[in-house]
Amino acid sequence: MAVKKRHVLVGILLFCFAACVGIGKMEFLKFRDDPARMEARIFDKTRKKAHFQAVEPGKLAYVRVGDTALPMLVLVHGSPGSLTAFMPFMQDTALLRHFQMVAVDRLGFGYSDFGTAEGSLEKQAGAILKTVADLSAPYRLWIGHSLGGPIIAEAAILQPNLVQGLMLVGGSVDPEQEPREWWHGPLNWPIIRSLLPPAFRVSNQEIMPLYNELVQQVPGWKTIRCPVEFVHGTADFLVSIDNLYFVQEELPPDTPLSIDTLSGADHFILWTRMDVMRRDALHLNDMARAFYGLHADELSGE
Numbered sequence: 001m002a003v004k005k006r007h008v009l010v011g012i013l014l015f016c017f018a019a020c021v022g023i024g025k026m027e028f029l030k031f032r033d034d035p036a037r038m039e040a041r042i043f044d045k046t047r048k049k050a051h052f053q054a055v056e057p058g059k060l061a062y063v064r065v066g067d068t069a070l071p072m073l074v075l076v077h078g079s080p081g082s083l084t085a086f087m088p089f090m091q092d093t094a095l096l097r098h099f100q101m102v103a104v105d106r107l108g109f110g111y112s113d114f115g116t117a118e119g120s121l122e123k124q125a126g127a128i129l130k131t132v133a134d135l136s137a138p139y140r141l142w143i144g145h146s147l148g149g150p151i152i153a154e155a156a157i158l159q160p161n162l163v164q165g166l167m168l169v170g171g172s173v174d175p176e177q178e179p180r181e182w183w184h185g186p187l188n189w190p191i192i193r194s195l196l197p198p199a200f201r202v203s204n205q206e207i208m209p210l211y212n213e214l215v216q217q218v219p220g221w222k223t224i225r226c227p228v229e230f231v232h233g234t235a236d237f238l239v240s241i242d243n244l245y246f247v248q249e250e251l252p253p254d255t256p257l258s259i260d261t262l263s264g265a266d267h268f269i270l271w272t273r274m275d276v277m278r279r280d281a282l283h284l285n286d287m288a289r290a291f292y293g294l295h296a297d298e299l300s301g302e
Contacts, residue, residue: 031199032082032110038063045091054111059131061111065090066100071164071285072137074155075103076128078146078170080203082110085145088274095278098285102135104128106151108202115198117205121213125154129162139292141165141284143277145270146239147206149173150214157220165288167229167280170267172239174246175214184208221250227287229258229280233265256287 083103144152149171
């Protein structure tokens with residue numbers, strides 16, 4: 001007896017639904033790792049003990065590694081992602097000679113209220129600021145990749161005493177360069193979003209309001225005084241290199257700005273060009289020390 005076409009279609013739809021549900025439960029699509037495993041991976045590479053801190057009220061989950069007497073690198077991932085995006089940094093013995101590091105799980109990702117989206121740049125930055133404020137450091141340099149870029153800029157706008165330098169890596173900061181694809185809306189329809197892995201659903205939901213968030217942030221750029229390192233690949237097909245013109249236009253003229261454009265490089269330089277990441281982080285540190293040499297009382301962030 002021939003199988004009716006509608007039965008075949010129903011079967012295909014049920015299979016796709018089951019596959020989507022199964023994919024959504026796959027741990028690797030959560031972009032996070034087991035805390036004990038993360039600590040062990042860092043120790044194996046560096047012989048330094050890392051500490052994973054679970055979420056506390058109003059704060060984020062994070063991993064901290066390095067000598068607490070050294071300047072702090074605050075590491076902020078993009079979307080989707082988690083603090084594991086910065087595992088190469090935390091395993092880099094050369095950087096650990098100069099810095100302690102704190103890599104956070106942003107709101108909605110990793111172990112920070114995973115699966116609950118937060119599209120407000122102010123709330124994202126505020127949660128990170130609250131997390132690092134009580135962690136001792138002589139001063140703090142912030143590194144943000146992709147969507148992490150406008151979030152660290154927001155931190156500098158909100159609490160400049162806790163931000164002595166910004167390193168934007170493939171940062172999406174210019175509202176006019178932010179693509180507004182039509183498909184974000186349909187992906188957020190209840191039936192469709194229920195089939196998405198949680199990290200992808202959160203990513204879509206926080207990107208949907210991003211254009212308006214960036215527009216609201218524009219005036220705040222005029223208040224950023226700390227040194228800024230702009231790092232971007234010329235062949236970045238996800239975030240346009242033209243974000244550079246926005247940064248040059250909006251930063252105050254007396255704010256130190258260093259530009260490192262990587263010919264032919266794409267959006268994934270955070271992982272493929274660790275040599276550049278290391279060099280530019282050290283350069284940002286030199287910029288901060290030189291700049292705040294005139295304003296030593298601003299360094300502590302206390």
